[in-house]
Amino acid sequence: MTVVAEIDCECAHCGLPVAADDVDSSAVEQFCCGGCRAVWTSLHSCGLEQYYELKAREAAVRDDRRPANVTQRRFAHLERPEFVAKHVRIASDGRLSTELCVDGLHCGACVWLLEALPRLVEGLLSVRVDIGRAVALIEWEQGRVTLGEIARRFDQLGYQLLPMLDPAARENDRAIDRAWLIRLGIAAALTSNSMAVAFALYGGLFATMATPYRVFFQWASVALAIGALVGPGRIYFVNALAAIRTRTPHMDIPVALGLFAATGSGLVNTLRGTGTIYCESATALVFLLLVGRFIQYRQQRKARQDVELITTLVPAIARRRSTDGAIEEVPIEALMRGDLVEVLVGETVPCDGVLVSGVVHFDVAILTGESKPALTNAGESVWAGTRSLDQPATVVVEVSGEATRAGRLLALVADASRRRPPIVELANRMAGWFLLAVLAGSGFTAWWWWHLGSDVAIARAVALLVVTCPCALGLATPLAIASALGKAARAGVLVKGGDVLERLAMPGTIVLDKTGTLTQGRMTVTSSEGDATAFALAGALEQSSCHPIATAISRAFAPRNSTAASTSRVHERAGYGIEGEVDGQAVALGNHAFVTERYGEAPRWAKTFASSAMARAETPVYVGVDGALRGVISVGDPIRSEAQSIVAQVRSLGWNVVMCSGDQLTVARAVGRAVGLGNDEIEAGCDPERKLAFMRDRAHASPVVMVGDGVNDLAAMAAADVGVAVRNGAQSALHVADVCLAAGGLRPLVKLLSGAQRTMRAIRITLAVSIAYNATGGVLAFNGLVNPLVAAVLMPVSSLTVLWLALWLPKFDPVRRAEEVVP
Amino acid sequence: MSGIFIALPVAVMIAVAAVAAFIWAARRDQFEDLDTPPRRMLHDDVPLPSQQTEKRTLH
Numbered sequence: 001m002t003v004v005a006e007i008d009c010e011c012a013h014c015g016l017p018v019a020a021d022d023v024d025s026s027a028v029e030q031f032c033c034g035g036c037r038a039v040w041t042s043l044h045s046c047g048l049e050q051y052y053e054l055k056a057r058e059a060a061v062r063d064d065r066r067p068a069n070v071t072q073r074r075f076a077h078l079e080r081p082e083f084v085a086k087h088v089r090i091a092s093d094g095r096l097s098t099e100l101c102v103d104g105l106h107c108g109a110c111v112w113l114l115e116a117l118p119r120l121v122e123g124l125l126s127v128r129v130d131i132g133r134a135v136a137l138i139e140w141e142q143g144r145v146t147l148g149e150i151a152r153r154f155d156q157l158g159y160q161l162l163p164m165l166d167p168a169a170r171e172n173d174r175a176i177d178r179a180w181l182i183r184l185g186i187a188a189a190l191t192s193n194s195m196a197v198a199f200a201l202y203g204g205l206f207a208t209m210a211t212p213y214r215v216f217f218q219w220a221s222v223a224l225a226i227g228a229l230v231g232p233g234r235i236y237f238v239n240a241l242a243a244i245r246t247r248t249p250h251m252d253i254p255v256a257l258g259l260f261a262a263t264g265s266g267l268v269n270t271l272r273g274t275g276t277i278y279c280e281s282a283t284a285l286v287f288l289l290l291v292g293r294f295i296q297y298r299q300q301r302k303a304r305q306d307v308e309l310i311t312t313l314v315p316a317i318a319r320r321r322s323t324d325g326a327i328e329e330v331p332i333e334a335l336m337r338g339d340l341v342e343v344l345v346g347e348t349v350p351c352d353g354v355l356v357s358g359v360v361h362f363d364v365a366i367l368t369g370e371s372k373p374a375l376t377n378a379g380e381s382v383w384a385g386t387r388s389l390d391q392p393a394t395v396v397v398e399v400s401g402e403a404t405r406a407g408r409l410l411a412l413v414a415d416a417s418r419r420r421p422p423i424v425e426l427a428n429r430m431a432g433w434f435l436l437a438v439l440a441g442s443g444f445t446a447w448w449w450w451h452l453g454s455d456v457a458i459a460r461a462v463a464l465l466v467v468t469c470p471c472a473l474g475l476a477t478p479l480a481i482a483s484a485l486g487k488a489a490r491a492g493v494l495v496k497g498g499d500v501l502e503r504l505a506m507p508g509t510i511v512l513d514k515t516g517t518l519t520q521g522r523m524t525v526t527s528s529e530g531d532a533t534a535f536a537l538a539g540a541l542e543q544s545s546c547h548p549i550a551t552a553i554s555r556a557f558a559p560r561n562s563t564a565a566s567t568s569r570v571h572e573r574a575g576y577g578i579e580g581e582v583d584g585q586a587v588a589l590g591n592h593a594f595v596t597e598r599y600g601e602a603p604r605w606a607k608t609f610a611s612s613a614m615a616r617a618e619t620p621v622y623v624g625v626d627g628a629l630r631g632v633i634s635v636g637d638p639i640r641s642e643a644q645s646i647v648a649q650v651r652s653l654g655w656n657v658v659m660c661s662g663d664q665l666t667v668a669r670a671v672g673r674a675v676g677l678g679n680d681e682i683e684a685g686c687d688p689e690r691k692l693a694f695m696r697d698r699a700h701a702s703p704v705v706m707v708g709d710g711v712n713d714l715a716a717m718a719a720a721d722v723g724v725a726v727r728n729g730a731q732s733a734l735h736v737a738d739v740c741l742a743a744g745g746l747r748p749l750v751k752l753l754s755g756a757q758r759t760m761r762a763i764r765i766t767l768a769v770s771i772a773y774n775a776t777g778g779v780l781a782f783n784g785l786v787n788p789l790v791a792a793v794l795m796p797v798s799s800l801t802v803l804w805l806a807l808w809l810p811k812f813d814p815v816r817r818a819e820e821v822v823p
Numbered sequence: 824m825s826g827i828f829i830a831l832p833v834a835v836m837i838a839v840a841a842v843a844a845f846i847w848a849a850r851r852d853q854f855e856d857l858d859t860p861p862r863r864m865l866h867d868d869v870p871l872p873s874q875q876t877e878k879r880t881l882h
Contacts, residue, residue, distance in 0.1 A: 058862065108862030115863070132858035178849050185845040189838050196834075213827060220831060 013040045013068055013158075035068040039158040043113075046120055054109035068158030069104060075151035077317055077331050078161070087167060088147070095125060097139040098147065099167070103160040105134050113157065121145060121153055136161070180294050187232040187287040191280075194224040198280035211273075218270040218277055225263045225279035233259060233286035258435030259285065265439070278439070285435060318350040319343070321394070335400040343393045348385060351400035355382050355393055361547055363387040373548055390547055438468045438778075445782050456784065464781040468774045477763050477806075484759040484810035493748045493755070494740040503721045504756035507654035508702030511695070511716070512647075514661035514671055516709035517726050517746070519637040523548040525556035526618060526638055529609045530631020537582045538589050538623045538633070544570050545578055549619060549635045553589070556633075577621075588624045589633075595622035599629045606632045617663075617670035643675040646746045653753050655705075660686050660694060662712060691716035707749065724749065755810070762809030766802055773798045 009018045012029035013036035023030055031037040043049055077083060088098045102114070111129045114136060118124045123144025128137040140150060151161040164170060197220045204214055229237075240256035259282045266277030319342040320330045327342055332350050335341065340356070343349050349362075361373040364386045373389050376382060382395050385406035401407055442461045449457040481501060488495050495501065515521055528535060539557025542550035544567055570580035577590015579598075588598055592610065596602060602610070602622065609632045610620035618636030622629060647657050659675075660683045661668040668684035683694060691706075692715040698704045706713060706720035717723025717737055725737035726746065741748040777798075780786045848854065 054866065108859075108865070111859055111862055112866045115866075130856040130859055131862070132856060174852075174855070177855075178852075181849045181854055182846050185849065186842055189842045189845075193835065193838050197831075210824070213824060216828065216831070220835075 011036050013037070033068075035070045035158060038070045039068040039156070042156050048113060048116065048120075051109050051113045054112050055107060058107040058109050069160060070155060070158055072155065074329055075148040075155070075161070076329050078147040078151050078163070080331070083163065087163060090142075094142050095139055096142055096147075097137065099135055099137050099164060099170075101162040101164055102129065102134050102136045102154070103162055104158050105129070105131055107131075110159070114154070114159065117153060121150065124150055124153075135164070180297065183232040184287075184290055184294060187228060187283075187290050190224050190228045190231075191284045191287040194221060194228070194280040194283040197221045197224065201277075215270070215273065218266070221277055221279040222263070222266050222270050225266060225283045228283040228286045229259055229263055232290060233282075236286075236289075255285070255289065255435070258282075258439065261439050262435065278442070281435070281438075318400075332400045335397050337397055337399070339397040341395045341397055343388050343395060345388055345390065345392055348387050349382055349393075349395060351384050351395065351397045352404040353382055353395040353398045355380055356396055357394060358391055360391045360393045361389040363389050363548075390545065434774075438464070438774075441468075441778055441782070448782075449784075460781060460784050464778050468778055477767070480759060480763045480766055480806035480810055483807045484755065484762075487810060488752070488755055491748065491751050491755070493752045495752070496738050496740075500722055500738045501756045501759050503703050504705070504753060505760035506702060507753075508704055508721070509656045509658060509698055510650055510705045510707065510753075511658045511660050511720070513706075513708035513713050514659055514663060514668060515637060517707055518643045518659065518671060518675055519639050521637060521709060523552040523635055524638055525552050526616075526634050526636050527613075528631060528633040529605070530623065531625075534587075534623050534625045534630035535633065537585060537587045537625055538621075538631075540582045541567055541570065541578060541580050541587045541589065543567070544580070545572055547572075549621065550578065552635050553621065553633060585626055589621050592620075592622065595624055595629060599624050599627065602629055609634070615670060616674070617667040639671060639674050640745055642745050642747055646750060647675050647677065649750045650753060653750070653757070655753065657681060658683065660691055660716070662686055688712045688715050692719055695719040707746075724752070759810040762806065765809060766805045769805060770798070770802045773801075 009023055009030050010016070011018050011032035013031060016032050018030045018032045029040065031040065043051055087100075088096050090096055104110070108131070111131055114127050114129050118126055123141045125139040125141055126137075127139075130136070138147070138150060140147070154161050197217050201214070201217045201221065203209075204217070236252045236256045236259060239252035243253055262278045262282040266279040266282075269277050317329050318332050318335055319327050320335065321327055321340040321342055335351055341349075341351060341353070355376050355378050357378045359378070360376050362376055362382065364374045364383065374386075382393070383406065384400070384404040442464050445464050446457045446461040449460055484501060485495050512518055535557045539554045542554040543558055545551075545554075566583060568581045570578065572578045573590070573594070577588065577594035579586070579588035579590075581587070588595065592602070606622065606629060610622075613620040613632075613634035613636070616634075616636065618634045621633045621635055623631045623633060650657055657677060658681050659668065659672050659677050661671070663684060665682075665684040668682050669679060672679070672682040683690075686694065691713065695704055695706060695716045696719060703721040705722045705724060706717045707724040707726065708714075708717055709726045713723075717725070722739060723737040724739045724741065726741050739752060741752070777786065
């Protein structure tokens with residue numbers, strides 16, 4: 001039995017490993033696919049090879065390396081009047097400009113490459129790339145070049161220009177962003193000045209400060225606090241009033257009360273000329289809480305935009321055949337029921353409809369998660385988003401756009417992500433109550449000790465105000481989370497938001513997709529038994545078929561540069577097998593029925609091999625040459641080597657593990673057995689809708705995590721408390737997921753779960769230390785054991801302790817180099 | 824010490840000026856894209872080799 005191994009070799013363009021059977025031993029540069037080869041060639045032909053030097057120096061912005069995608073489309077839709085009216089701005093001097101999304105941006109070298117294009121393309125005036133938002137501002141001269149031509153140049157280099165979905169909404173988002181920035185800037189300036197004034201005031205309490213100066217400082221502090229409340233802090237009062245009007249509890253109510261009490265008492269005390277003020281804390285709290293809110297707002301908006309991006313799943317352009325037989329490219333909106341649409345091999349179907357003629361294999365993994373291609377006969381249904389694998393297909397349109405199954409799926413995704421309740425961060429919940437408690441404590445101290453004289457009472461109340469400090473509370477959680485996210489990214493886990501870590505704090509249920517998550521997601525020859533020369537002939541014959549099993553066999557047994565064997569009289573019987581002549585020898589491969597029909601009953605060794613392959617949920621392919629059965633090849637989607645140990649480790653962290661698969665029960669159970677899952681932990685035959693329902697059933701008790709790779713997992717990922725996408729998954733899965741495992745395989749999953757638990761423990765420790773310090777300091781101050789000067793020194797010390805704990809405690813194990821090698 | 828009556832308003836005026844400058848910058852989208860410019864400035868602006876012939880090959 002021979003096992004196929006892969007050699008480590010990197011693609012000259014994208015840097016991803018090249019499969020052993022794609023290695024061209026006669027060339028210096030190796031490519032993983034035709035797209036990368038095409039981009040590499042066109043970069044060298046026009047003197048842009050500097051790109052590779054730059055790329056080697058640059059740190060990646062997006063850690064989703066993937067092969068270059070060259071579609072060779074016409075991009076005629078970018079020149080249609082509807083598009084121009086909505087997206088293109090015309091300046092008075094005849095210059096046109098537009099903003100478009102760019103797919104395929106990776107690092108600073110891409111910025112250089114695209115911004116160098118105006119020097120090569122006549123009429124293209126400038127390209128400005130915003131790599132963070134993946135948007136390019138393109139300016140060109142009317143009449144000298146068209147946007148379609150520019151898009152084709154981008155395409156030649158492996159970048160796709162996509163229309164922005166809603167330019168008006170983007171403009172609106174930018175306005176909101178600016179308002180937030182300005183609000184934050186004002187709050188920061190007020191806080192820093194208020195702190196400086198407070199420092200002088202606290203200092204003046206112990207030395208002698210003449211009353212006019214003290215009153216002056218107090219007025220300054222009160223004015224700054226009122227500025228903070230009326231300006232940037234207004235939103236807390238607006239939210240609190242709205243909450244009171246609708247009689248719903250809201251965390252802004254205590255915040256608003258605390259801010260009002262602190263500033264109000266400061267103002268009253270200043271007017272009366274006695275007592276102390278606590279205004280700088282109100283100002284600081286406005287700023288600190290705003291920072292937290294801003295981060296939260298950005299995350300939510302990003303999630304919303306990413307859901308919009310996945311509508312690019314279905315092509316925007318269809319090839320429509322008109323009545324006279326001519327083919328024209330039209331946007332899918334123009335498709336009518338009954339139109340005929342051509343779909344070339346490898347292309348995505350743009351609409352739901354019915355296959356007109358022939359027998360075509362479609363890759364339906366995107367919709368159902370089934371790894372085996374679906375055999376479709378004339379008259380049967382075809383779905384938008386699926387891909388034709390072996391034959392060009394003609395489809396009669398039934399519905400297109402949002403009414404398709406893929407469109408409804410996307411609606412489910414958007415709906416599920418909207419419905420997920422936002423988590424109010426722990427620190428946010430506590431901050432308002434903290435402020436109120438401190439004020440109440442201080443008032444109580446003054447009242448309690450009044451009988452000893454107002455001097456003593458006020459000194460103790462002030463000491464309590466100074467010694468308790470909301471800074472640590474406000475900053476500890478965001479800092480611990482920021483530090484954890486940075487460490488996670490270095491460990492190969494890209495976490496999109498801090499709330500993800502809070503959701504993962506308690507163990508719950510983890511749902512694993514099968515195809516592409518537990519398995520590698522690509523048909524591969526796993527083992528074979530029999531005559532090697534027969535396999536070489538089989539490989540040569542299979543080169544003429546596009547079926548995934550055929551591709552796997554030809555990859556394994558027909559090296560690209562072997563002298564091309566001449567094949568003739570090839571006949572493929574869909575669903576059974578293929579036969580033909582290779583170098584004059586009659587070769588036939590196929591399933592059991594196909595082969596017994598030609599060679600009679602299979603021998604015992606072949607049957608044993610075949611049944612063991614089927615027990616592993618693999619497909620046995622019989623090979624016959626010149627009238628005799630010569631061997632059996634087993635083709636399957638191999639299970640990731642680390643899957644079993646990962647399942648065990650995740651269990652040991654206290655999580656329940658469930659596998660959800662679009663495949664049939666027997667296949668799902670075979671894979672489940674191999675990774676150590678019991679039959680009751682397996683859900684088979686799950687289409688996206690069932691996966692979604694499955695998640696909703698479990699969503700109440702404990703957190704549910706969905707780990708997947710494909711579009712069929714999207715809705716479930718969005719509905720789960722946390723969606724995790726594995727590397728090399730669908731682009732849209734990366735957008736919807738809360739977490740992307742950037743390092744290969746499933747290993748980072750364990751790091752994510754254990755890292756999240758450690759981070760939450762770190763946050764709780766930090767908060768506990770902060771509260772313990774505040775409580776101790778408060779009690780000591782109440783009893784007059786801390787004088788205000790000592791308190792003023794202790795305050796920064798406590799803050800530093802808490803900050804140090806927050807930055808140092810959260811830990812993620814880094815990925816060791818050896819683990820990154822893809823098996 | 825009485826200098827504080829002048830110094831503090833001056834400090835506040837400086838802060839106001841800083842905030843005004845910040846608002847001016849924010850309104851002009853200076854904080855729109857913080858990722859690309861630091862990368863762009865590292866790219867040497869060398870002329871591409873034989874630009875005239877290149878135009879033909881790419882066209």
